Amino acid sequence: MLPFFFYTFAIISVISSFMVIFAKNPVHSVFFLILTFFNATGLFVLMGAEFLAMLLLIVYVGAVAVLFLFVVMMLNIDFNSLRTGMIKNAPLGLLIGTILLGEMIFSFIGMKYGVANKPGNELFIVLGEEENTRALGKVLYTNYIYLFQCAGLILLVAMIGAIVLTHRKRDNVKQQDAVKQILRNREDAIEVKEVEIGKGVL
């Protein structure tokens, strides 16, 4: 059963990641990206990394990709004009691709022959014995606590930066004060007047 699931997820994720690049419609590209994430989740589950799988689903599929979709749907991007720079940008893309591929090869070599596989390495021992949520928590919050906090801080700074950059103060905007609205009562708003017949209020 396992190989069947593995090949299903793997094949779909490879095909859909190609479709991300080749789809004509940008919105379809995002949908294919989501499909790729989804199948990556499946692969994580097959490896027994359930926690990472669910995180991938919640963070990337549930939040990041929604924002992608938002942007792609809302901005009326002319994709034909974007495609014109294809040949000019190809070398740069190729360079980045090669670097990423090289890094992956190095890390695989490291996994097979390097430090990571030696006995005494905490990471692998912990992961081998325990439920992976707890194992990850133990590693992250003990050995790597400073790096973890650092990553959190960087994200916080990035978030604040993005808000500062995009926030603009607009005048002439009417805003309601919810507290004021709630505290308003009948006596402040309504005045009952005895009106004589045949005459108006004023």
Next chain:
Amino acid sequence: MIDFLYSQNFINVMFIIIKIIALVVPLLVIVAFLTYAERKVIASVQLRKGPNVVGPFGLLQPLADGLKLFSKETIFPTVSNKIVFLLAPMIAFSLSIAAWAVIPIADGWVISNINVGILYIFAVSSLSVYGIIMAGWASNSKYAFMGALRSAAQMVSYEVSIGLVIITVLVCVGSLNLSDIVYAQKSTWFVFPLFPMFIVFFISALAETNRAPFDLPEDESSLVGGYFTEYSSMLFAMFFLGEYAAMIMMSGMATILFLGGWLAPFNVAILNEIPGFIWFALKTSLMLFIFLWVRATFPRFRYDQLMRIGWKVFLPFSLLWVVLTSGFLITFNLLPVNG
């Protein structure tokens, strides 16, 4: 989760398929009758009779509605994106059913007792936004698109506070497994110590399932029908069923997180004799009744009010409560110890 994938046994697989059918079929029947219950409850609130013509007490009304929807024509708008248009209701519907895979209906009555059950539910409920967004975009209609955008923004916002509520409960339990969450409530249900969080969860659940008073995505007075304006026939019915299934799922989740799941209200022998799934069903029905009651009682929120409550009230409040709860647990040395 992985054990199942390693099992080559054909009978095992068949057994699981039977379990799935035994869960999904009653679920769909309940969804159908929830629409009936909704009409009856709202009718009672408004001093009307509600559906009472088809069958005894109008009980066959959902079947009549289903039959009507089946016989309608499926219309594809000419400018719509056909494939996405067709996919959207399917995704919305199947996701709302998929979440039920990890919900324990009684002790051990669960299709997949995974370690990260609560995260799975959270992930699936955050995915359900795609059905709506895809519908809105593929329809190529202004109303549908506006409805979809509203819905997406709303769901993403309220997920944050739901996530923090879940974290509060998890801190008290020490496990992500849904059955463990219920076991942890043997002595006290979490609704008592974490009552404010229960309220936050319930209101966020209303927003997450696009129910009144937060049903802005389908606000008929400004958006016709919202994201399913262009849908007809069974495609429309799928959205409808999906929304109700999501409602039941959220009620089930509230039951598990706060109302002690399948546990009897008091640890008395007579009450413990009653099978767990009946308690689960009763508690879920109570939550569903509150869903309907709220719909009949409150006027619809304005969009800026909705966003204000989500980000400026619930988010800081639930964040504070997470810190308070964990601080309390650490101070009094009550943190759950396992493993």
